Amino acid sequence: MKRMIAWLAGTIGIGAVLYVIFYHPLPVLFFPELPHLSFFGRCFYILLLAASLCLIRVALGPTAADRIVAIDILGILIVGFCAIVNIPTGRGWYMDIAIAWALQSFIATLALAKYLEGKNLDD
Amino acid sequence: MIEIAGIIFITVGLLFDLLGCIGLVRMPDVYNRLQASTKCVTFGTCSIMFGTFLMVGFNATGMKALLCIIFVALTAPVSAHALSRAAHKSGIKLWDKSVVDQYREDCPAE
Amino acid sequence: MKVKSRIVFFIVVFGLWLLLCMAFDWEHVLIGAVVACFVSLIAGDIFVTRPHVLKNPLRYLWFMYYVPLFIWECLKANLDVAYRVIHPMRPIKPGIVKVKTGLKSETGLTFLANSITLTPGTMSVDFDREKGILYIHWINVASMDIEKATERIVARFERVLAKIFE
Incomplete structure (x- = not known):
């Protein structure tokens, strides 16, 4: 049970970071006028x-x-x-x-x- | 066309690098961590190097990339071997749910 | 003076230099030749111990067969490890088992240990030179018997490597 909770937390965390990397690269969050990353x-x-x-x-x-x-x-x-x-x-x-x-x-x-x-x- | 092949190789390499590092965090003891991370990261880095070779072309940088593939593929298993042997000799136990340890039966740690 | 092994080592080092700089004007070639001469005089007989085995062309053909086999096994190993890493219940059953090997030469043993480390679920920990025994960490132990483990792990590479390096 504890292991399942840890697995879910890890999956959601890594998924969130990958989502940010692919769709909203980090500098764009703070400086909206920058172009998107290559x-x-x-x-x-x-x-x-x-x-x-x-x-x-x-x-x-x-x-x-x-x-x-x-x-x-x-x-x-x-x-x-x-x-x-x-x-x-x-x-x-x-x-x-x-x-x-x-x-x-x-x-x-x-x-x-x-x-x-x-x-x-x-x- | 060859650029797209390079991008595919680099993407596969990045995926396996990430999986190897997740294995480094998730696995229970030193030997399992070495298993997961050495295999995945070595293959991922070799794949990134081959993608670099495809994108750069057949010049000095590309040749260096090919030599780096050979070098990484030869040395990464050797360092994994040395680390696992040193860990076993320094007395680190296997995971408690391990099935068998025939190495400790033959060469008990002093 | 082992002249033959020094000559082989000189060719290897000089070729490595030419590939690394990829410039064929006379300054680069001269400096490479001088440095390769110096290195092969000092360390030539350590790395190449049996130069006569390099003459046989059949060994190069078997080596060409070994490389794709190795890459295919490596790819399978990575998919296997990826499955075990992502799975939420962590389906592993680790242990250290013994296997036998018939290889004697140092290069062959090194290549065998590297191949075992990069193939599905196994990693070599140590070997005993006199008895010809390798100790292998197996992530999913299928059998603790020495014969069956040898059949499962070593046999597919040992047959090819014996033809290359022995």
Whole structure:
């Protein structure tokens, strides 16, 4: 019963945020004279929603492992974000940032996993 | 035509990214969270990269997008593997409704 | 001095450089060649341990067969996880099971573990090299028997991967 109520609340919340993103993009609510967003602006808002769900897990997570998992996932989301940014702006170097971010996020996750396991880094 | 294909790939990728993050919030323990989020977010990001490649075209940025697909698809499972092994070695229990844990029977945590 | 493996590694690194910068004037090519030479002198024998297996063309054909199979399984896995995430009652029954594998080479084991992680409902946790046992976290445990679990999880990839990497 409690789980059903939580599911309903989550579905209604995410549905409301998606409705706002698709039909009334956020700046338009406060400044009605702005033009509506393009497709890529909506993509940014959806990725921000996903990243904020990751941050909820970072804040709530009962153990250290949950937080590390959420940070790992956040790194992969940022790679996708950089890939989308370079289409409307036309700046190719965002893809370089994506590759470098993927590299350093992978190495950081491995180091954190070693730390969690309680071993030295050269083991 | 190829722009519409790119937009479809990017939309599918965004959908799977969002589902993976919802799974990260909803699932009960570390291992299930890793299952849901790693699969969905890896596939979603690879799909976004392929959509970017289709929209940008066959130049330096597009090649970087293809290399990034290969890189993400190779490294994301490895980091999930390392994290799950470290979590199990550091003594985090499975969910209480789990059926079986044959890893703890074979290598008990010290 | 393992010359052959260093040459293979040099070709891989140099090709990666050319693909990353996509500029074919002589300055880029010269700097790429010098850096690739340096890297392959230092680290060449770590990454490529058995250069003779790269000569067989049949392995590349099986690899071409493996990639679409992998993408199809990955798509099925995502739809499965999406169903389990959205469903209000959370239909999961998790557990860690053992499976057997016959692969020996490091590259083959890495690819097997990655394929298992990205396919429906399974994630590899650890493996035992001497006994050839993989420990797998299964989101919906169908059978705890080692033979049946091996049949359900590993068999479809192991047959192809053994032809590629062994």
